[in-house]
Amino acid sequence: MRIGELARIVGVTTRAIRHYHHLGLLPEPERLANGYREYGLRHAIELARIRRLTELGLGLPEVRDVLAEDAGRDLVEVLAELDADLARQEAAIHERRARLRDLLSDAERGLLPADGPLSPELSAFFGELGDELRESPMAVKDREVLALIDTAAPPEEREKLMSVLLPALSGPDALAAARDVYARLDALADAPVDDPRVTEAARALAACVPPDLPTGEALAEGNTLLDTFLADFSPAQAEAVRRALRMAAEGGAP
Amino acid sequence: MRIGELARIVGVTTRAIRHYHHLGLLPEPERLANGYREYGLRHAIELARIRRLTELGLGLPEVRDVLAEDAGRDLVEVLAELDADLARQEAAIHERRARLRDLLSDAERGLLPADGPLSPELSAFFGELGDELRESPMAVKDREVLALIDTAAPPEEREKLMSVLLPALSGPDALAAARDVYARLDALADAPVDDPRVTEAARALAACVPPDLPTGEALAEGNTLLDTFLADFSPAQAEAVRRALRMAAEGGAP
DNA sequence: GCTTGACCCTGCCGTAGCGTCAACGTTTCT
DNA sequence: AGAAACGTTGACGCTACGGCAGGGTCAAGC
Numbered sequence: 233m234r235i236g237e238l239a240r241i242v243g244v245t246t247r248a249i250r251h252y253h254h255l256g257l258l259p260e261p262e263r264l265a266n267g268y269r270e271y272g273l274r275h276a277i278e279l280a281r282i283r284r285l286t287e288l289g290l291g292l293p294e295v296r297d298v299l300a301e302d303a304g305r306d307l308v309e310v311l312a313e314l315d316a317d318l319a320r321q322e323a324a325i326h327e328r329r330a331r332l333r334d335l336l337s338d339a340e341r342g343l344l345p346a347d348g349p350l351s352p353e354l355s356a357f358f359g360e361l362g363d364e365l366r367e368s369p370m371a372v373k374d375r376e377v378l379a380l381i382d383t384a385a386p387p388e389e390r391e392k393l394m395s396v397l398l399p400a401l402s403g404p405d406a407l408a409a410a411r412d413v414y415a416r417l418d419a420l421a422d423a424p425v426d427d428p429r430v431t432e433a434a435r436a437l438a439a440c441v442p443p444d445l446p447t448g449e450a451l452a453e454g455n456t457l458l459d460t461f462l463a464d465f466s467p468a469q470a471e472a473v474r475r476a477l478r479m480a481a482e483g484g485a486p
Numbered sequence: 487m488r489i490g491e492l493a494r495i496v497g498v499t500t501r502a503i504r505h506y507h508h509l510g511l512l513p514e515p516e517r518l519a520n521g522y523r524e525y526g527l528r529h530a531i532e533l534a535r536i537r538r539l540t541e542l543g544l545g546l547p548e549v550r551d552v553l554a555e556d557a558g559r560d561l562v563e564v565l566a567e568l569d570a571d572l573a574r575q576e577a578a579i580h581e582r583r584a585r586l587r588d589l590l591s592d593a594e595r596g597l598l599p600a601d602g603p604l605s606p607e608l609s610a611f612f613g614e615l616g617d618e619l620r621e622s623p624m625a626v627k628d629r630e631v632l633a634l635i636d637t638a639a640p641p642e643e644r645e646k647l648m649s650v651l652l653p654a655l656s657g658p659d660a661l662a663a664a665r666d667v668y669a670r671l672d673a674l675a676d677a678p679v680d681d682p683r684v685t686e687a688a689r690a691l692a693a694c695v696p697p698d699l700p701t702g703e704a705l706a707e708g709n710t711l712l713d714t715f716l717a718d719f720s721p722a723q724a725e726a727v728r729r730a731l732r733m734a735a736e737g738g739a740p
Numbered sequence: 741g742c743t744t745g746a747c748c749c750t751g752c753c754g755t756a757g758c759g760t761c762a763a764c765g766t767t768t769c770t
Numbered sequence: 771a772g773a774a775a776c777g778t779t780g781a782c783g784c785t786a787c788g789g790c791a792g793g794g795t796c797a798a799g800c
Binding site: 233241242243271272273274276277280281283284287288289307308311312314315318319321322325326328329331332333335336339376377379380383384457460461463464 | 487495496497525526527528530531534535537538541542543561562565566568569572573575576579580582583585586587589590593630631633634637638711714715717718
């Protein structure tokens, strides 16, 4: 029996058989005078065994281990380990599917303009903001930044930040206040730094900032983060934000 | 902001960021005079978006597609497709885990000497055969061959073969008959081809063969399969099997 | 001025399990 | 005798990066 026939019988490709030879999973058979491999029943049997094991999800090195230890002892151990691994994978897939379903249901209700997934509270806030996201560049930017924070710092810091932010976002006047601040900042896009509206915008923004926010940290000298953040704004907008942070920091820690 | 800081903020490795640059997922930022990449808030935002998408399970080429089509239209489509894909994977894993559990429970009851998984009926038959598998080489070989058939020809032919084999295996005298045949064939291991016991063994074996088995096919001239199969036997054993097949074929198609 | 340590750069090899050529020899059918 | 269908070895391709080699840059401390 030559390689093609063996492959057909067991239901694998010839390439796979040669691969198993290469890895030492399946012993190389005798060669005919022309160099062709000549297989016997033993090979078919062993190959079928390899197949059964790989189809269970074992990796080829593990299959080799199982085949090598002629006592079947190790098999049980490997299978148990594999089951645990598969359980983890299954759970991971399940979780991802749950998040996918949330996203898809949001999308069906017309939310989700072009963004990826973010936490449900934020999603709700920006969902209600609605048309603002199509008209106010500031609102768009704000959503992007909050999405960044939501994605970035894993649990610990995220939770802390969200716990002080969320009450502010879900208050009864939060939407109107946010719209007002966005409009004021948008108006500063082309304004000079000494425009009188800068002060008003800063005051409006500071009023929105929850008192528990660590604004002091943000103002610390070596903070390149704040600079990077403000580099994306016009000079007047950046000045307004900076003043608002100072006002919030002074008002919050008297 | 340089690459290390960006990586820390978003929670990825610098290697991943460079990888995204290489694939065109994330635009290359300006370079400083020393060749360092200099990032802004925009990059952090985009990188976080990429992260959210990959963590959902999208592949990087798909992420690129979603980011490229500036309308979010395609996102829903991609996500739906991804969900279908994940559903398939989840089902596959679930099935494998079910088979694994069967195997492990078999192993706990002391079955499964060193073999991989096979269909439950076969497993039951050889489970009951018990000690025979430790004493009779023929029994071991038989199990191996049936396991091969069980693994190899997918559904169609397998079902056909099993449907005629299983009744014969589960009859009340099946175990005793099988033991008898195994013993007779084992006795022929070192016997000459013209040993009188060859005829008796052939008769005993033929009596076990279900009448519906396509023995004619097996005897057709060009069948290298049968030769390969018999090459694993001693001459007298092979002769007995050959004669049994002839007897079954003649008796089965009168 | 020199070293140390923490960054940054490019580029190449490795991963699992084969698929897919390439370039060539053998067998088999017509 | 030519073509189709097989066989041989060898090398590259795929994911989403990790790891390493071999170097350049920058701030601080001696």
